[in-house]
Amino acid sequence: MKDFFWASGHLGWGIFSLAVFTVLWWLLADLVWRLKNVRISRLAIMMSAGWILGAGLIVLGSCLGSS
Amino acid sequence: MVLTLQILVLMTLAAAGVAWLRAFPYPSPLVRRFLTARKRWPERQIRGWLKTGRFHSGFLTYFYRDPERIAPPGDGVLASADGLITSADVQDGTRYLVIALSFWDMHVQRSPLAGRIVSVEAQGQDFMDGEGREFAFLREKPCPVQKRLVIETRAGQLAVRLITSLAARRIETWVKEGDQVRRGERIGRILLGSTVVMELPAAAALRIGVGDTVRAGETVVAEMGTPA
Numbered sequence: 001m002k003d004f005f006w007a008s009g010h011l012g013w014g015i016f017s018l019a020v021f022t023v024l025w026w027l028l029a030d031l032v033w034r035l036k037n038v039r040i041s042r043l044a045i046m047m048s049a050g051w052i053l054g055a056g057l058i059v060l061g062s063c064l065g066s067s
Numbered sequence: 068m069v070l071t072l073q074i075l076v077l078m079t080l081a082a083a084g085v086a087w088l089r090a091f092p093y094p095s096p097l098v099r100r101f102l103t104a105r106k107r108w109p110e111r112q113i114r115g116w117l118k119t120g121r122f123h124s125g126f127l128t129y130f131y132r133d134p135e136r137i138a139p140p141g142d143g144v145l146a147s148a149d150g151l152i153t154s155a156d157v158q159d160g161t162r163y164l165v166i167a168l169s170f171w172d173m174h175v176q177r178s179p180l181a182g183r184i185v186s187v188e189a190q191g192q193d194f195m196d197g198e199g200r201e202f203a204f205l206r207e208k209p210c211p212v213q214k215r216l217v218i219e220t221r222a223g224q225l226a227v228r229l230i231t232s233l234a235a236r237r238i239e240t241w242v243k244e245g246d247q248v249r250r251g252e253r254i255g256r257i258l259l260g261s262t263v264v265m266e267l268p269a270a271a272a273l274r275i276g277v278g279d280t281v282r283a284g285e286t287v288v289a290e291m292g293t294p295a
Contacts, residue, residue: 010070016077023080030087031098034106 004062014062018055025051104129104171113170133175136284138251143274143287144180145251147227148263149173152279152288157269164265164273164288166281168257175256176229176263177284178248180291182220187240189214214238216254222291226266229257251284267291 004014029047033040087095093112094102108126116122138145149172154165168174190213213230229238240255242248257263271289275281281288 011073016073019077020080023084027083027087027095027097030095031101034094034098034102 003065004059012062013065014058017058017062021054021058022051025054099125105169108170110170130170130174132173133253133256134173136177136251136282138284139287141287142180142222142250142290144225144265144267144271144289144291145177145284146275146281146286146288147176147179147254147265148281148283150263150281152275152277152281155273155275155277160269162267162269162271162273162289164267166263166265168261168263173283174258175283176227176254178218178242178250178252178254179225179227179265179288180218180220180222181250182218182248184242184244184246184248185217185219185224186244187214187216187242189238212238214240214255216240216242218248220291223268225268225291227254228262228264228266229255230262230264231257 004012006012025047029043032038032047033043036043083095083097086097090096093109094107099107108123108129113122113126116126146166148166148168150166150168152164153167154163156163213228215226215228217224217226229240231238237258238255239258242254248254265288267289268291271291273289275286275288
């Protein structure tokens with residue numbers, strides 16, 4: 001887990017992936033919100049669930065990779 | 068080396084975030100291209116530009132588009148403008164077909180039939196707001212700024228009124244008295260404007276109804292029997 005934040009002179013791939021994923025997911029949520037006529041509460045729940053799943057996979061992958 | 072690349076990627080994403088934040092609540096430049104015109108430039112944003120007089124260049128390019136239109140075969144009366152039919156009332160033997168143009172409609176007007184331009188008159192001294200479309204029926208009402216083009220056709224005389232709104236600024240007409248026009252030919256343009264009224268004989272058989280969307284030079288709105 002130590003490699004998650006910092007590894008061999010650069011940002012850990014875990015935190016880096018999480019940052020990239022979060023921003024791209026945010027922009028995607030914005031696009032979906034504008035394209036689809038969906039209630040904001042419903043969209044927020046769906047996108048939050050997607051983010052938790054994606055972030056979880058990144059953290060899991062990072063933990064498995066460093067073990 | 069890896070750290071530098073990571074920082075570059077993060078800075079790019081940060082720039083995307085700033086662009087999103089600066090444009091909010093309107094679409095950021097990053098997602099604009101994926102949206103339909105109506106969502107790319109929401110009405111509230113356009114009304115804001117009208118107040119400041121500064122428009123997004125992409126919107127102006129879109130607004131001034133002038134695509135080719137292919138008139139359908141036959142001699143049906145073509146719509147003069149893109150937009151929504153909001154009224155088709157008859158008054159004093161004339162059917163007034165009102166076409167309301169939105170900000171996202173193509174704003175070039177076309178001749179409904181082939182014929183000769185009898186007159187191009189400018190009328191009105193002031194601007195009319197969008198709510199006052201019923202004024203279009205009142206021939207002598209000085210309120211709307213408008214240009215009325217009368218066209219002599221084989222099926223009789225008809226007229227096209229180009230009417231501005233408070234939001235609009237100018238009307239361009241590209242034909243003059245005595246010119247021959249083809250069916251569906253370009254006759255003018257309302258700049259940031261709002262309403263086109265077609266004046267047809269009351270006997271003309273309508274092919275569309277209130278609430279229909281029509282396209283200039285392509286949608287047949289009525290049939291006018293050719294006099295023997």
